[in-house]
Amino acid sequence: MGICHSYTPDGRCISLLKILLTNFCLYECAYCVNRTSSNVPRARFSIDEVVNLTMDFYKRNYIEGLFLSSGIIKSADYTMEQVVAVARKLRLEHRFGGYIHLKTIPEASPELLAEAGLYADRLSINVELPSEKSLKRLAPEKNAHSIVRSMANLSSGIEEYKESQKLARKKANKKLIAPKFSPSGQSTQMIVGADASNDAIILRKASQLYKSFKMKRVYYSAFSPIPDASSELPLKPPPLVREHRLYQADWLLRFYGYGIDELTDVTNESQAPGMLSLDVDPKLAWAIRHRDAFPVDLNRADFETILRVPGIGVINARRLVAQRKVATLRYQDLSKLRLPIEKLKYFVTTIDHCPNPTQLDAANFSSLFIAQKNQQMNLFE
C-alpha cells in the first residue's frame, strides 16, 4: 500500500515488511513452499523480534509497515493469537503509526479476529482456489465453509465500523464511533494455474467475492516454480502473462462496466473456451470481436462508449469529454494527450480523422496488433 520504498529485480514493489512469524506448518497445501512435506529449512521469530524489526525498518524509512502471516502451528487459535500479539504490541506499547496487514486464519475464533481488527489496517483471508473441489484436493486441511464464514464476519465488522463513522459524522459526535475494525477493508488471494479452472471460472469467483464481502482487492497469483515442489502439482507453471490478463480483466469488470461473459465468451476463436487471450489485452480483444461498434466519434459519443475504446483509460476519457466542451477534438489533440495513436487510430473518428473502413473489416485485422504485442510480451516471459 502507499509508497513503494524499493523494488525487487522481479519488478515487485516493496512497501511492507512481508514475513511469516514461522514457516513451520501443519498443513499440506500442494502449491505452498512451506507445506509439511517440504524440505525447506524451518525457522521461527519471537514476537519481540518481529516487533523490533518492524520498528527499526520503519524508522529508517525502508517500509510503510508490516504484513504478517504465519504457518499453522499447534492450532489455528494458537497461531492467530501469536500474530495478534505482534500487532497488539506494536500499537499499544510502541505507538506504531504505520500500516499493518494481518493474514487471518479462517479457522481461528471470532474473538481473535475481532481483536485483530482493532490493530490492523487490513485483514485478509485467502480463498486460495476458485472451487471447493480444488480446495479439497490441493489444500485438504482448509475448510471452504470456515473461509466463507470468516470472510462474512470480517465484512460485517468492517461494515459496522464504517456505519458508526458515518453516524458520528452526521451527528457530529465522535463518541458514536465504534472500536476500529480493519479500516482499509479486506482482501483475498487466489492461486492461478494449480488447478484446471479457466479464466471465466476464476473471474466469476472473484466477482462473487467482491459482491458478497465488499473485497478491496482479489489478488491473482500464478503459481510459480518453488524449490522442492509437490508431486500433486501440474508439471508446468502457467505463463505469467495469464496472471497479468486476469488483473486487466478484473479492472475492466470493476471500473469499466464490462460483464464477465463479454470478456470471456470467445468460443468462436482459436483459443480454449473461457480463457482470456494471451496475445492481446482483454479490452482490445473485446473491441476486435465487436468491430461493428466502431469507429467511435470522440466528439459525440457518451463517456461509457469512449471508455470502451482500446487505448483510452478512465482519466483520458474524462479529459476528452471535458475538452470537447471547449473546442472540437482534432486528431492532433490525441497525440498531445499522449494517447497510443497506433492502436487508437482504427477505432475513433475526430473532425479531421476517419479510419479506413476496409481495414477495420479486414479478416486479418487482429494480426495488426498481435505483431505489435509479441514484442511487448517478452516482458512477461
Added chain:
Amino acid sequence: MYSFSVTDFDGWRTIARGLLQANVAPSEISWQPPEQHGLFSPSSLENIIDSATRVSSSYTHKIPRDFLQRAQQAACFSDRKDPARKWSILYSLLWRIVNCGKETLLLTSDPDVRCLDSMCKAVSRDKHKMKAFVRFQQVVSHDVEIAGQASCEGDAEYYVAWFEPCHAIIESIAPFFVKRFTGMKWSILTPDGCAHWDMTQLTLSEGVLKPEIDADAFDLFWKAYYRNIFNPARLKEQAMRSEMPKKYWKYLPEATCIQDLTRGAAAITEQMINAPATNSNRARDKSQAVAQFQDTLRLNNRIDKNTGA
C-alpha cells in the same frame, strides 16, 4: 517592458496580483531569475498600480483555488536552462484565466497548460520519489555535529538522511516527514536546504555538502530481507529499473545486491524446475502426530460437506 526578479511563489503571487490589477499583459513583462536584478525592483510595483487609473482598487479577480495550488507546486520546478520561465508561464495562464475564463485550464493540449501540467508532474514525481527513497541512518558516535545540529542533546536517538532532489521541494515536503517520524529526532540534508526535527519543532537551514555519516550497520538486516524475497523465476529487471531508476541506487543499501540476484536468477530457476518433486506424504509417513492432526481436519471437512453445513 517591465522586469521583475522573483525567488519564490509568495513573491510571484504578490507581483502577479499587482500586475493583474494594473492590467499589464504577459507580453509586457520580463521575468528574471533572482541573481539578475530586474530593471524594476518589486517595490516599483506600487508605481505601476498607482498609474493604472483604469482599474478600480476594490476590484478583485476570482482565481480558481485549483490553479493556485498547481501554481504553487509548479513554483518548486527548477529549470536549469531557463530558471525564470515558470514565472512567465504562470502569469500568462493567470492572465488568460482572468480574460478568457477558467475553461482555459481545460485545454489540455494548449502549450501553456501542458507546460504547467508537466512541471506539476515533475515536481510531484520528485516529491514522491523523495518520500520513497530518503533513507535514515542512525548516527552512532555521540557529540557529532551535522549541519549545525548536535546529536548528543538528551538521550534521543538521532537519524540523518542525505538526498539530492531534482526540484526545490525540501520546504514543502518536510511536514510529511514530521508527521511520519514525529517521535524521532532527525535531519534531512540536501544541497539546496536542510530540514531538522527535534521532536517539537521543525527548522530549515541552508544546504550542505554531502557529509560523512558514522552510522550503525542495521542495513545488513534489510539487505538480507531484500535478497530473500526475490523470486528468481520472475526476473523483470526492466520493470524494476523503470520504477527505481539507477540514479536513486546510491541512497539504497540494498542496491548492492541487485547484480548478484539478477545474474544468478536463470540458474536457480532451472534448478527449481528440474528438481525432483517431493512425495506429499513425506511428513505424514515420518510423524504420527502430523498424520493425526491432518486426518482430523480432513475428516471434519468431509463431514462438513456431507451434511451440507
